[in-house]
Amino acid sequence: MASLLDKVSTLISANLHSLVDRALKTNSLAVIDQYIRQVEDNLADLEDAAATVGGEVKSIQRRLNDLEQREAELDRAVDAFLTEGNEEAAVATQSRLNSTRRLVETFEAQAAQLKGEYHKLLDAKVKLEARLATMRQERDKLQSLLELAKSKEVAVAAMKGLDDLMGSGDTDISRIASSIYSRLDKATTAAEIRTSSLDEQINEVLERDVLDAQLVARKKRLGIG
Numbered sequence: 001m002a003s004l005l006d007k008v009s010t011l012i013s014a015n016l017h018s019l020v021d022r023a024l025k026t027n028s029l030a031v032i033d034q035y036i037r038q039v040e041d042n043l044a045d046l047e048d049a050a051a052t053v054g055g056e057v058k059s060i061q062r063r064l065n066d067l068e069q070r071e072a073e074l075d076r077a078v079d080a081f082l083t084e085g086n087e088e089a090a091v092a093t094q095s096r097l098n099s100t101r102r103l104v105e106t107f108e109a110q111a112a113q114l115k116g117e118y119h120k121l122l123d124a125k126v127k128l129e130a131r132l133a134t135m136r137q138e139r140d141k142l143q144s145l146l147e148l149a150k151s152k153e154v155a156v157a158a159m160k161g162l163d164d165l166m167g168s169g170d171t172d173i174s175r176i177a178s179s180i181y182s183r184l185d186k187a188t189t190a191a192e193i194r195t196s197s198l199d200e201q202i203n204e205v206l207e208r209d210v211l212d213a214q215l216v217a218r219k220k221r222l223g224i225g
Contacts, residue, residue: 001223003050004045004046005121005124005185006121007042008042008046008124008128009124011035011038011042011128011131012124012127012128012131014131015109016131016134016135016138019031019032019035019135019138020032020142023142024142024145024146027146029139029142029143029146032135032138032139032140032142036132036135036136036139039128039131039132039135040132042128043125043128043129043132043195046121046124046125046128047125048222049121050118050121050122050125052115053114053118053121054118056114056162057111057114057115057118059064059142060107060110060111060114061111063107064104064107064108064111067100067104067107068104070100071097071100071104074093074096074097074100075097077093078090078093078094078097081093
């Protein structure tokens with residue numbers, strides 16, 4: 001489990017901005033897709049490990065409950081034998097009680113350890129799921145940026161061709177080229193406006209201060225310190 005948590009910790013602490021920068025520089029989503037696959041694989045491992053440890057916790061707790069019940073029965077039996085004046089039975093029962101109590105302590109320690117491991121796995125799962133959601137959003141946004149970049153490259157190539165036409169000396173061709181320039185400029189500006197508007201909406205929706213305030217209010221309502 002330790003090695004799994006180490007791998008998950010590395011994924012959680014990964015610099016997402018660096019991954020995005022590398023993807024932009026290489027003009028490819030491969031590095032992002034690789035990270036997403038690693039997260040998905042480790043999420044599956046986390047879920048399996050959490051289910052295994054959680055099952056062990058339940059098994060030990062059930063065994064612990066049985067031992068605690070047996071401990072209480074033996075404790076009452078010692079008192080009963082002493083009341084009857086049966087010293088030998090009381091001694092034998094006390095010995096069994098002592099052994100049972102040692103088992104209870106052992107199982108309590110094991111249960112506490114497993115519960116700690118179980119909660120670590122669940123906590124790691126929640127954090128990794130959040131990272132996965134964030135990176136999937138980044139991938140969608142990056143894909144749009146790369147597609148826009150390719151469109152602009154096509155537009156630049158077209159404009160270069162238009163520059164050649166504009167200098168051809170033919171009035172009709174120059175007028176057509178000018179009209180195409182206007183359409184390209186309008187389309188580019190419209191795309192920039194839509195992108196700007198979306199970025200502003202995202203910033204508003206994901207405003208950290210607002211989220212923090214909401215969480216503080218929720219904690220106060222739930223009585224969480």
